[in-house]
Amino acid sequence: MPTPLCHLLRVIGAEAVAVFLVKQLRKVADMAEAGRLRLHVVPFEAGAHSLQQSLLTLLSFADSAPVAYVEAFQTGNLMDDPRLVASSRTAYDLALGDALSHQESVARVRAAAEEHEHGHQ
Structure with a gap:
């Protein structure tokens, strides 16, 4: 299951970007409330966390070993080494704990969608 990480209160770009962001945030919240995804926000007050500088996607399969995909600025790495996948899972679990x-x-x-919609950041 993909594990996206984003900043809820930071908008970079024109007003149209903020309008689009409001729609995206509401769509994610709607999907979460409908049970289509589990949503866990790491709040700023939690401080630094294990996934702060990258995007991690953990993939499990019925007929093969799990893999981890780590993406950062201009890079991406698919890992199938069991030690690296386990380490990635630990990093995910630590972030989830926060x-x-x-x-x-x-x-x-x-609340973030409302703030963006009303221009209060």
Whole structure:
């Protein structure tokens, strides 16, 4: 399952970007409330966390070993080495431990959408 990480309150670009971001945030919150995904926001007040500088996607398969895909600025790395996949899983679990609950995360995403919509950052 993909594990995206983003900044909820930072908008870079024109007003049209903020309008698009509001739609995206509401769509993610709607999907989370409908049970289509689990949402966990790591709040700024949690400080530094294990996935702060990259995007991690953990993939599990019924008929083969799990893999991890790590993406950063201008790079991407698919890892199938069991030690690296396990280390990636640990980093994910540590970040998840700092995250808000699913319900709190949905509320935080909705609040961010409201702030962007009304221009309060």
